[in-house]
Amino acid sequence: MEDLEVVGHSRQFWRGKRVLVTGDSGFKGSWLALWLNELGAEIHGLSLPPDQRPNLYSLAKVGKISKTQFVDIREASQVRKVVGKIKPQIIFHLAAQPIVRMGYSQAKETWDTNLTGTIHLLEAARKLPSLKVIVVVTTDKVYRNPEKGASFVESDPLGGKDPYSASKAAADLATASYHQVFFQKMEVGVATARAGNVIGGGDWAKDRIVPDAIRAWGKGKSLLVRNPASIRPWQHVLDSLGGYLILAEKLWKNPRLSGAYNFGPETSDRKTVRELIQQASGCSPKGKVVWGSSRTGPAEARVLALNNSKAKKLLGFHPVWGFRAAVARTFDWYASQSKGGEARRFCLEDIQAYEKQALR
Secondary structure (H helix, E strand, O other): OOOEHHHOEOHHHHOOOEEEEEOOOOHHHHHHHHHHHHHOOEEEEEEOOOOOOOOHHHHOOHHHOEEEEEOOOOOHHHHHHHHHHHOOOEEEEOOOOOOHHHHHHOHHHHHHHHHHHHHHHHHHHOOOOOOOEEEEEOOHHHEOOOOOOOOEOOOOOEOOOOHHHHHHHHHHHHHHHHHHHHHHHHOOEEEEEEEOEEEOOOOOOOOOHHHHHHHHHHOOOOEEEOOOOOEEOEEEHHHHHHHHHHHHHHHHHOHHHOEEEEEOOOHHHOEEHHHHHHHHHOOOOOOOEEEOOOOOOOOOOOEOOEOOHHHHHHHOOOOOOOHHHHHHHHHHHHHHHHOOOOHHHHHHHHHHHHHHHHOO
């Protein structure tokens, strides 16, 4: 494949870089490890073993390209030991309890993982002379949300009512504190990446709309959609990860770019859950849907939207795949994989297609 200097993913830059990806056994972490491997990085992982079947880490054989250590990030001594042994130059922190609804039933575990786990990693990282960059991945849900429909900018107040959102906001604040007190003196670039609702092949998490659709339609059942009017900043997983890669490279060259960054789709790609599923059902011959008529279960935000102007201006980030392309790529991936194809090959084909389109 061609060199990606134009869009910020330079093979010359990434080749041989020692990179730690926490959460590399998860959906986004697996995609990131596969991409970093294509770019020539030396990849290490710190994760829990996959807790569901199927999972992308196993299907794409990520363990063959990432030296994963199965460690609970809530165990400070283990995190310190593993990070100290790896001596990474770049850290992508993705390990988290990532499900909003699970945060209600497992509130303490969510806080322990998302906040305390992040602090454990930051404590270990500040002892590393090798370190140049940390990218801590949080979420679009870190913002205090008055439900007015405006797109959040990085300077908006942080908040979050539910345990997931609040714990991620707290992790965001903790990262900023560690940067100001410790990492700035070390000339380490530190940023938080706030991404939208990502979709893509290989996600089988519970209580996420696309995996729920894949499970229901794969069995010939109807998908129950709880809140069809909710608006989310949908984007393909490669658009968010592409932003993280650009961010890390820019921070290496200029740590003064440290701070928070939104990575979301264009304003025109803010869509309701209904629009997402209507688009997706056209990709599936079994795509039957039952629309919920009232809000059920724990409360979730009605409108979430991100303003990505800062990332465009300072990093040169631009989303590559719009809403329709993201949905089509996602459901094509699942359709191909369900026929017995190799998950890693489908991921690499998507990465190659994304890179080529980014260069246009």
